[in-house]
Amino acid sequence: MKNFIFHRKAPAEDGGIRNMDHETGVKLLQYFMLCVLLVLCFILPGEGVKKGAKESAQQYVRQELQENDSGGNPGMQGSSGQNAGQENGGNRGISTENLAGSGNAAGEEEKSGQGSTAGGEEKSGQGSAAGEEESSGKEIPAGQKGTIVIDAGHGGDDPGMIGPSGINEKVLNLVYAEKLKGLLEAQGYRIVMTRETEDGLYDEDQSNKKAQDMERRVKIIEENSPLLTVSIHQNSYPDASVSGPQVFYFQHSVEAEKLAASIQNAMNTELEIERPRTHKGNTSYYILKRSSSVTVIVECGFLTNPQEEEKLQEEEYQNQVAQAICDGVLAYLEKASQV
Helix, strand or coil, X not given: CHHHHHHHHHHHHHHHHHHHHHHHHHHHHHHHHHHHHHHHHHXXXXXXXXXXXXXXXXXXXXXXXXXXXXXXXXXXXXXXXXXXXXXHHHHHHHHHHHHHHHHHHXXXXXXXXXXXXXXXXXXXXXXXXXXXXXXHHHCCXXXXXXXXXXXXXXXXXXXXXXXXXXXXXXXXXXXXXXXXXXXXXXXXXEEEECCCCCCCCCCCCCCCHXXXXXXXXXXXHHHHCCCEEEEEEEECCCCCCCCCCEEEEECCCHHHHHHHHHHXXXXXXXXXXXXXXXXXXXXXXXXXXXXXXXXXXXXXXXXXXXXXXXXXXXXXXXXXHHHHHHHHHHXXXXXXXXX
């Protein structure tokens, strides 16, 4: 009988132990979930998350208190446990919604708030700067690439060569100089003109006006320290059949020779000169030997040739000549920048 009672009790006690193990596991799981919610409360960002986590944690506490108040009745505990599981599952659902809501809200804030602001600042800052640089590449501000001096030869009492039709060299020189100025400015260069009117660069009471005029031209060049200087002239020769543009440079200047060759080649090619001339070194021209700048003299054509004199007065041809000089200058500068 004792053995029977013992054997009857053993399963009950074992069952009790098993029940205790199950209850302990459930409580441990509940406390674990409670800890997780408390951790979420302090770790996850967003007011909505904190509020949802706190509400879930408070609900858990209330459920635990209710279960403790219901006593040790397994049925009640099972019922309470089941209800707690349902309620807690509901709270977890709310908490999940809060997480999703707060998370999305936080994400939206990051995108529309700080994220968008940062993006906006980045776009309006670096992006705009990049945009400005790009647009400045299309429309280069004048002077950004450096200074070039353009010298319109002669002026005032010095008309230069006078052609068969009566056209003065000083007038044509200024026309070509102004056209060249516009082309080079469009490429981003600062242009300094030695003269912008038909007047010379001398004082009226000066005894040697020509000498003062030339000295002042050189002074303008030296004061501006240009990348290069182009002096515009028209040529002459006793033989009226001689024609075509020609570029002169200071014979002892390697860079001036390169510039002269570049301009001469552009003019011969673009103007389709039938009998192309070659660039020529010189040691006597004042502006060439006195200037420290890379300087050339461009003789656009011969006013002593009636056909060429007429052509030199045509605007279309003037534009072509100015463009050829400009292209020669740009080609030289491009090569010089690669050295």
